[in-house]
Each structure stands twice: as structure tokens, then as C-alpha cells.
Amino acid sequence: MALNRPRNRTRLVLGLGLALLLVLTLAAAFWPRSELVDLGRVTRGPLVVTIDEEGKTEVRDVYVVTTPVAGRLLRVQAIDGDAVTQGDVVAHMRPAAPSVLDLRTREQARAVVAAAQAALLQAKAEVNVAQADVELAVSDHDRAKALAARGTISTAALDQARTAALASQARLETARAAVAMREAELANAQAQLIGFDDQGLAEALAEVGASDIPLRAPVDGRILRVVEESETSLAAGAPVLEIGNIAQDLQVAVDLISSDAVQVVPGARVMLEDWGGSGALEAQVERIAPLGTTEISALGVEEQRVRVILRFMAPPEARAALGHGYRMLARIVIWEEAETLQIPQSAAFREGAGWAVFRVEDGRAAKLPVTLGQGNGRQVQVLEGLEEGDHIVLYPPADLLDGGLVAQRRAG
Known part of the structure; x- marks a missing residue:
């Protein structure tokens, strides 16, 4: 009987030890753990959407050099990117004899030149009108300054006179630009007429040989593209080069x-x-x-x-x-x-009809409704609900609960 008592005591100690170990294991298994998350901060700064x-x-304006008559284009020596000046010869062709004497094509080309000339005259007339408007507006402005100095008219009337003078000057510049464009169109139309009349054909032949017709650049600029580089037969009006002012x-x-x-x-x-x-x-x-x-x-x-x-x-x-x-x-x-409260877009998630975020306070995630404004996919404006410096959860897990323990995930 005395021998059994130590043995029973040993069994009791072992049993209690195993029970304690089981309790500690279960406690460790079910003890709340902090969920690892990425954290961000509420910042204030510029936001661009x-x-x-x-x-x-x-x-903007690509000028196409075309064949004025049907004939054979000689191999084009110019290459893409070459700088040209208005009037430079950029290609040569040999016209087909029947096309040179074609009456209908000749008259059509002359009609284009006439139309371009009329358009140029109209543009110059608009410049004169704009110049007259400038002189009148400047005169009105000078009178308004004198009247304003004496207190006869208000400052607003003086500002209106100044604005009218500036606007008239801008209209004058626009009219002058229109004249330059019409002059380029006329030059292009006249270039296409080379070879249609006897005088133009004689000038062309004298420049490039017994039977060549030069194709000239209508404007200053660079050759953007050589449409037809090899020697070939082309119909009248076929594109040969494209020229534009890249600068x-x-x-x-x-x-x-x-x-x-x-x-x-x-x-x-x-x-x-x-x-x-x-x-x-x-x-x-x-x-x-x-x-x-x-x-x-x-x-x-x-x-x-x-x-x-x-x-x-x-x-x-x-x-x-x-x-x-x-x-x-x-x-x-x-x-x-230039200066607005913002958070990473990845921190916000839908909560009913609005938005919410998880703000981290003392190691716990607190779900907060927020009002968001403009966003660019990376950052979003915060109108209400957060303050600068608050820590928030980025890419919140679906199982993260309000009040749950969180810890910042370490990089790497």
C-alpha cells in the first residue's frame, strides 16, 4: 500500500502536466492573432486627375506635291527629312504629249489659279478692314484714357476700350496669317500650271532639259514622305511628296x-x-x-x-x-x-452606397465611413472622415473585421 502511493503521485503529476500542456496548446491556438497588413498614411499635397x-x-498643314500632268515621273533624288525652300525643285517628270495639250485640264488649272488669286484678294481686303478696325480701336482707347483721367468715364469703360483694341489687333494678325495661307495656295496652284501653257513649258524645258518638267516645293519646310521614289508612270494629280513645316x-x-x-x-x-x-x-x-x-x-x-x-x-x-x-x-x-487631403485608392472600399476605410488605432483596425472626391486611380481626395497623419490599411483583406488586431507587414 505504501509502495503504490508514490506511483499514484507520479501519475497525478504527469496527468496534471499533460492537462496543463493541452490547455496551453489550445490557448495558443485560439488566442487572437494580429493580421499582417500593408499600412499607408493620410497625406496632404497636390493631386492631379x-x-x-x-x-x-x-x-497641321501638309502640302502634297502632285503631278501637274499625266506622264512619267523620273526617279526622285530627295529623301525624307530634307529641308526645302518654297520654289525648290524636288522632282522631275516627263509629260505625256496629249496631256500637255489637253484643253480641259489647262482651263481647270487656270480656274484654280484664278480662284486662288480671288481668295488672296479677299484675304488682303480683310487685312485692310482689320487694320482700319485696329486704328479705330486704338483711337477709341486713347480717347477713353483721356476721359478716364478726367473722371468722365468709369474704369470699366476704359477696360472695355483696352480689350477692344487688343481684340482688333488679334483679328489683324489672323487676317495676315490668312493672307500668307492664300499666297501659299496661289503658289501651289501656279506651280501646277507649269507646263500647261507654251510659256511655262518653255521655261521648264530650259531649266531641266529637253523634255523635263520640274515639280517645285509650294512652301518652306521639310519633306515628310516621298510617296513615289522610283521612276514610274503617273496620272495627273498623283501624289509624289508630302511637305510640311515641322518646327x-x-x-x-x-x-x-x-x-x-x-x-x-x-x-x-x-x-x-x-x-x-x-x-x-x-x-x-x-x-x-x-x-x-x-x-x-x-x-x-x-x-x-x-x-x-x-x-x-x-x-x-x-x-x-x-x-x-x-x-x-x-x-x-x-x-x-495644389493642396488637398488624400489617401491611396487601394485603401478605400465600398460600404453600402458609400466608401469606407480601416484606420489603425492602437494596433486595431477601426472601420470608418469616408467621403471621397476626385481620384486618379492611384490617389483619391478625402473630403470627410480622416485627418492628416492617420494610418490606414492598404488592400484590406476580405476577412478583416472592425476592431480586429493588425500589424504592419514587413518588406521582404
């Missing part, structure tokens, strides 16, 4: 989805990135096409696209490497704020 779309550069007339065309285009306004700021150079180029929305076109996306889905034209604000030397048809990423600004 953009519409991002690929765009391509293009020359002055380069713009960017972007085809936006119609639902995005309605958010864009003329004058909006644009950042051009991924163009191959260092930094982003500044641009501005110049105009938005009023007509949308149906296009098929890469996934085979029909989309309504609207053409938006962007004007470079950067100087030509900053984009000297760009040419016609170059690709880039256009980020069109539709909203921006």
Missing part, C-alpha cells in the same frame, strides 16, 4: 473615348510623356472635334472616338527631335488641386 491616352504628332506646325492628335472627351475643355493643360526625350513636354488642348467616329478596339469592341488636337507649349528646340507621326502618351488634366 488626368485622362491618359496615346497620341501621335502630326503637321512651326507640329501638333498632337489624340483619339479619346467619347465619354472621356466630354470631360475635356479647350485650354486644358496636358503633359506629354514617353516621347523619347527627358522629362514631360507641356501642351494645351486646342480644339475638340464635334464629330465622333466608330472604331474597333484591339479587343474587337466598337468604340466611339473623338479627335482632340493638342498644341505644344514647349519651345521648338525642346522638341527638336520629334517629327511627323511620332507616338507619345498624352495626360490631359481634367482636375487638379
Whole structure:
């Protein structure tokens, strides 16, 4: 009996030890654990919302050098990128004899020249009208300044007179630009008439040989593309080269989805990135096409696209490497704020009809409703619900509960 007592005591100690170990194991298994999450902070700073779309550069006014008559084009020696001056010979051709004497074509060419001359006269008349408007507006402004100095008229009337003078000067510049364009059109029309009359044909033959007709550049610029390089027979009016002024007339065309285009306004700021150079180029929305076109996306889905034209604000030397048809990423600004409260977009999630986030307080995640404003897919504006410096959970897990323990996940 005495021998059994130590043995029973040993069994009791072992049993209690096993029971305690089992209790500790169960406690450790069911003890609340902190869920590892990524944390972010509520910050204050600039926020820009953009519409991002690929765009391509293009020359605003592309002049196509065409064959004035049906005949044989001689091999074109010019290459893409060559600089040309108005009147330079860029190609030679030999006309077919019947086409040179074709009366109808001759009269049509002369009609084009006559129309271009009439358009030039009209443009010059508009310059005269604009010049007269400038003189009148300047005179009115001078009188308004004198009257304002004596207190006869209000400051608002003086401002109106100044604005009228500036507007009239702008209209004069527009009229002068129209004259330059009409002069280029007339030069192009006259160049196409070379070879149709005896005098023009004789001048052409004297310059390039017994039977060659020169094709001349209608404007200053660069050769954008040689359409026909090899010697070949062409009909009258066939394109041979394309010429444009890359330095002055380069713009960017972007085809936006119609639902995005309605958010864009003329004058909006644009950042051009991924163009191959260092930094982003500044641009501005110049105009938005009023007509949308149906296009098929890469996934085979029909989309309504609207053409938006962007004007470079950067100087030509900053984009000297760009040419016609170059690709880039256009980020069109539709909203921006210099100083606003914001959080990463990944922290917000839907909660009913609104939005919510998990704010971390003393190691626990507290679900808070928030009111959000503008967002760009990476950051979103916070209107109500959070304060600067608050810690929030990024990419909150689906099983994270209000009040649950959380700990920051370590990098790596």
C-alpha cells in the first residue's frame, strides 16, 4: 500500500502536466492573432486627375506635291527629312504629249489659279478692314484714357476700350496669317500650271532639259514622305511628296473615348510623356472635334472616338527631335488641386452606397465611413472622415473585421 502511493503521485503529476500542456496548446491556438497588413498614411499635397491616352504628332498643314500632268515621273533624288525652300525643285517628270495639250485640264488649272488669286484678294481686303478696325480701336482707347483721367468715364469703360483694341489687333494678325495661307495656295496652284501653257513649258524645258518638267516645293519646310521614289508612270494629280513645316506646325492628335472627351475643355493643360526625350513636354488642348467616329478596339469592341488636337507649349528646340507621326502618351488634366487631403485608392472600399476605410488605432483596425472626391486611380481626395497623419490599411483583406488586431507587414 505504501509502495503504490508514490506511483499514484507520479501519475497525478504527469496527468496534471499533460492537462496543463493541452490547455496551453489550445490557448495558443485560439488566442487572437494580429493580421499582417500593408499600412499607408493620410497625406496632404497636390493631386492631379488626368485622362491618359496615346497620341501621335502630326503637321497641321501638309502640302502634297502632285503631278501637274499625266506622264512619267523620273526617279526622285530627295529623301525624307530634307529641308526645302518654297520654289525648290524636288522632282522631275516627263509629260505625256496629249496631256500637255489637253484643253480641259489647262482651263481647270487656270480656274484654280484664278480662284486662288480671288481668295488672296479677299484675304488682303480683310487685312485692310482689320487694320482700319485696329486704328479705330486704338483711337477709341486713347480717347477713353483721356476721359478716364478726367473722371468722365468709369474704369470699366476704359477696360472695355483696352480689350477692344487688343481684340482688333488679334483679328489683324489672323487676317495676315490668312493672307500668307492664300499666297501659299496661289503658289501651289501656279506651280501646277507649269507646263500647261507654251510659256511655262518653255521655261521648264530650259531649266531641266529637253523634255523635263520640274515639280517645285509650294512652301518652306521639310519633306515628310516621298510617296513615289522610283521612276514610274503617273496620272495627273498623283501624289509624289508630302511637305510640311515641322518646327512651326507640329501638333498632337489624340483619339479619346467619347465619354472621356466630354470631360475635356479647350485650354486644358496636358503633359506629354514617353516621347523619347527627358522629362514631360507641356501642351494645351486646342480644339475638340464635334464629330465622333466608330472604331474597333484591339479587343474587337466598337468604340466611339473623338479627335482632340493638342498644341505644344514647349519651345521648338525642346522638341527638336520629334517629327511627323511620332507616338507619345498624352495626360490631359481634367482636375487638379495644389493642396488637398488624400489617401491611396487601394485603401478605400465600398460600404453600402458609400466608401469606407480601416484606420489603425492602437494596433486595431477601426472601420470608418469616408467621403471621397476626385481620384486618379492611384490617389483619391478625402473630403470627410480622416485627418492628416492617420494610418490606414492598404488592400484590406476580405476577412478583416472592425476592431480586429493588425500589424504592419514587413518588406521582404
